[in-house]
Amino acid sequence: MPTLQLLLVKFGIRFVGVKLGILGLGTVGTGTVQLLQDNAGRHPLLRDVEIYRVGVRSLDKPRMVELPGAVLTTDLAAIVNDPQVDIVVEVIGGLEPARSLILKAIENGKHVVTANKAVISRFGDEIFTAANKAGVYVMLEAAVGGGIPVIQPLKQSLSVNRIHTVTGIVNGTTNYILTRMQTEGISFDDVLADAQKLGYAEADPTADVDGLDAADKIAILASLAFGGRIKLQDVYCEGIRQVSKTDIAYADKLGFVIKLLAIAKTVNLPPISPTLREATYASTPDHPISVRVHPTLVPKAHPLASINGVYNAILVEGEPIGQVMFFGPGAGAGATASAVSSDILNLVAALQTSTATPNPLLSCRHQDYCQITPLEELVTRFYTRFLTKDQPGVIGKLGTCFGKYSVSLESVVQTGFQGELAEIVVVTHDVREGDFRQALAEIRTLEAIDSIPSLLRVL
Structure with a gap:
């Protein structure tokens, strides 16, 4: 915080003219500028915000907002180094130069607002360590849910709860694809092509359809919910390319819909002595969690099943609050600008009313890493579709193999034929994933098994 501002805060004097340096004037940057310029009827503190400098790639590009020529610059480094800038708003996306610019802004004592989930999920430990050392805030409401306010509720409103599960549909592209596959009975490839034409999917959809975007977001949510840092490489990630319209149809008949879920959940500790447990998990903020992204069969009565x-x-679940769900548009200029501007507003309030010590309810101050339980220790239900030769006793052989590895079956249904192959759908009760995988490995060796085209988890 600049010296003059510190003196004003110390003596309780209100100051005006918090100066923003905005990095990027794309969709989100433009939406943010539009919201800040059109501040009539909004919170009065927004009138204290000055759009001081805006960094762009080209000065000649036509824009949807009007800004004085002196405000625009192609020198992004000059913005984060400018002593007049109080808050740096990073909305350029990508890893570099975003990471370097955020770190330089922090080094220069500037507060940061970012919508960049990729940078936070990969370099959050470095960024928040630097911010804590410098005594500045890094605000990231727009990095996870677009316009959905979930970051500050996890930091503040829900902070007294013992959170045990965070489950989210956090990628609009995949949710759009799966919804259309469900309602229209068409294939993944056909819906993806249509989504790209409509602008719902990128030309290279890898980050969305392979679950990478959702993994970035659940890493951030898990860190906040469970009070520890998350290593992105520990987040299990599986996308939706393998989900077929056949599985969508079978799921519907069984009372489910298929969604790409991002899940962070506490894991029950094994039945060992308190002393051994303390020694085993001494480095964790609380106790082990699983953090994962994968397509999931969701019961139709579940709150997330109707999100289309x-x-x-x-969906946040904890004690004593029970269930709380945050719903809304996860992307788009207006939605994301709302979250970015909310963070700006919080910072303006902090600058005008607080001391030089950062408010711990706005900061991310945890230092330890969460212990992520290996996937093979996950306990969940499974949906599996087998193609088998039409022979007597196949279902019995499947049951024998599953029983050998303590896999309890909820249902086994022969659904029909694909050519000369019988199609068998199995849904299990809760089972340890490692045991289930061992059973499948043995089943694959059976002469009657042609293939296992589908394997999905069940919520």
């Missing part, structure tokens, strides 16, 4: 199209929702 490009919408997102995040």
